[in-house]
Amino acid sequence: MGTRLDVPTAGRAPGVAAPVIHLLEGPLSAAITRDEVAHLARLARLAVTDAELDVFAGQLDVILGSVARVGEVAADDIPPTSHAVPLENVYRPDELRPGLSQEQALSGAPASEDGRFRVPQILGEEA
Amino acid sequence: MTASLVDFDDVVERYDPMLGLEVHVELNTNTKMFCGCPTGFGAEPNTQVCPTCLGLPGSLPVVNRAAVESAMRIGLALNCSIAPWGRFARKNYFYPDMPKNFQTSQYDEPIAVDGWLDVTLDDGEIFRVEIERAHMEEDTGKSLHVGGATGRIHGAEYSLLDYNRAGVPLIEIVTKMIPGTRERAPEVARAYVTALRDLIKSLGVSDVRMDQGSMRCDVNLSLSPRGSGILGTRSETKNVNSLRSVERAVRYEMCRHAAVLDAGEKIVQETRHFQEDTATTRSGRVKETSEDYRYFPEPDLVPIAPSAEWVEELRGTLPELPWARRARLQAEWGLSDEELRDLVNAGALDLIEATVAAGAPAGEARSWWVAYLAQQANAREVTLDALPITPAQVARVIALVAGGELNNKLARQVVDGVLAGEGEPDAVVEARGLKVVSDDGALIAAVDEALAAQPDVAQKIRDGKVAAAGAIVGAVMKATKGQADAKRVRELIIERCG
Incomplete structure (x- = not known):
């Protein structure tokens, strides 16, 4: 099983989760294709030129390959980890804490209007 | 686009609906899921925010313990198993309703799995709906689209964002595919959402107000040609924000799917939006090939690992659940199934119980709420619980009748007085001179x-x-x-x- 970066969810039954990407799991053999880089770039809203696709595909390959070397030293009895510190159950009480004023909240916004963050037209998507 | 719809009776003759329901419930905790900002509804925009829920650099989330407990109580009440270990994940997407560019959610490690909820249909039949999972996540901010004719995103020139709601704890409850509903699919959907609402209300963990968005429903539906066993492509209808709409959305989608399939076309896998005014659905986002949220475990939050003791402690806090309570009241009050159902549908159960608790005999209490008071509510076009009279006041009127100080006709005048804002029953009796003459x-x-x-x-x-x-x-x-x-x-x- 190679590294998968796109997780299709179409066609799954309601509530049935698609597999999580475990970049740190399994041997990496398949090279990252230009199409995959283009797909990721689109998801990240990055404009990438054709020339850049080749460059990034190569670079991402190296990065993934390097990370995958972890798998070579991780024995079967070492589960994949997502946290560096072995902590569980860290909670805070349900108590109010002071936040920001509206003015403070909007102070870093490139544009605001009526106490709200103003963002450019959102095209072709609906939440 | 297929213009016509297939008649509903014709649909169920030839197709079996497969139904799935996803319900989001906003918890009524004091603070947000991952920060200490307040969660109240209706505040000035961007006044309930902090660096964490605004996704500012350097901020770190910490899980709200009360939200986790509410999630577990919901799971337990839905007969789910509580996962002994699980992580949050980042659901990555670019949309300004989340300033972080991801939503923190549980993904493949939900806190509660494999439960069920028995729902009562209109004729009293019990239908078991299997629960796939219940997981924790956070709500998004609210967008206001400016410039379009309809206030919708299409044609808008720009959008305005209020992040007060961003980070409010949400529980998403997902059913397994519900087979075998046939012509009752719309009714089952409504009955399920109703039962879920009543259950969560009894737990006290959410306001479950569909009209205010604290409970929201997505309807997944596909059709399978009768007896074929072939699963159809499903559509996901969002924006279904009342119990009646749940029923209407299922019905509409069944008729629409059948029309598309009958025409030899394919159902498009897509998100649709329910239109309240026309009871139809409109195409929203087309899921062209796949949605790619690039989920990965949230590195800023440590795993949630509820001990068996913690789970059992929470199980011990579950209140009498709605169906158990109904069965008890039915027995105590000596009601037939039909009588009980009428009370439930009229929203009279709580009111009658409270009136009985205030000292009135059950029969009298029931009679007042389902007869005279129901008429008054109808006349005012409000629900029973919105009438300006309390169960204690009704109980007092009943006591005055029992004590011979009022007859039924006078009692109704006293109730009219209370409803008109003339004060407590005794004050109305006094002011209107309504005492029975037995001199x-x-x-x-x-x-x-x-x-x-x-x-x-x-x-x-x-x-x-x-x-x-x-x-x-x-x-x-x-x-x-x-x-x-x-x-x-x-x-x-x-x-x-x-």
Whole structure:
């Protein structure tokens, strides 16, 4: 099983989760294709030129390959980890804490209007 | 696009609907899921925010313990297993309703899995809906689209964002595919959402107000040609924000899917939006090939690992659940299934129980709420619980009747007074002078007068035709403006004619 970066969810039954990407799991053999880089770039809203696709595909390959070397030293009895510190159950009480004023909240916004963050037209998507 | 719809009866003749429901419930915790900002509804925009829920650099989330407990209580009430270990994940997407560019959610490690909820259909049949999972996540901010004609995103020039809601704890409850509903699919969907709402309300963990968005439903539906066993492509309808809409959305999608399939076309895998005004659905986001959220475990939050003790402690806090309570009240009050259902549908159960708790006999309490008060609610076009009268006030009126101080007619006038804002029942009795007249002196005079006015009737009574006394009672009641104690009047008539 190679590294998968796109997780299709179409066609799954309601509530049935698609597999999580475990970049740190399994041997990496398949090279990252230009199409995959283009797909990721689109998801990240990055404009990438054709020339850049080749460059990034190569670079991402190296990065993934390097990370995958972890798998070579991780024995079967070492589960994949997502946290560096072995902590569980860290909670805070349900108590109010002071936040920001509206003015403070909007102070870093490139544009605001009526106490709200103003963002450019959102095209072709609906939440 | 297929213009026409297939008739509903025709759809169920030839297709089996497969139904799935995803319900989001906003928890009523004091603070957000991952920060200490307040969660109240209706505040000025961007006044309930902090660096964490705004996704500012350097901020770190910490999980709200009360939200985790609410999630586990919901899971337990839905007969789910509580996962002994699980992580949050980042759901990455670019949309300005989340300033972080991801939503923190549980993904493949939900806190509660594999449960069920028994729902009661209109005819009393119990239908079991299997629960796939319940997981924790955070709500998004609210977008306001400016410039378009309809306030919708299409044609908008720009959008305005309020992040007060961003980070409010949400629980998403997902059913397994619900098979075998046939022509009852719309009804099952509504009954499920109703049962879920009642359940969560009884737990006290959410306001579950569909009209305010604290409970929201997505309807997944596909059709399978009858007997084929082939699963169809599903559509996901969002924006279904009332119980009635849940039913109508399922019905509409069934008729639409059948029309598309009958025309030999394919159902497009897409998100649709329910249109409240027309009871139809409109195409939203087309899921062209796949949605790619690039989920990965949230590195800023440590795993949630509820101990068995913690889970059992929470199980011990579950209240009497709605169906158990209904069964108990049905037995205590001696109701038929149908009578119970009518009370539930009328929203009268809580009110009657509270009236009984205030000292009224169950039969009287029920009769007031389902008859006279229901009429008043209808006339005002409000729900029963919105009437400006409390169960304690109703119980007081019932006590006044039982004590002989009011008769039923006067009691209704007292209730009218309370509803009109004239104060407590006793104050209304006083102010309107509504006490039953049982003073014999006054009544005897009225009885004698009535007997004298109708000598032929008086003679009949003297001849032993006691039934004729009704006419005299009526005359006395009229003369006393309904304030006479009718029972006493009848006794006096017999005495005076004896």
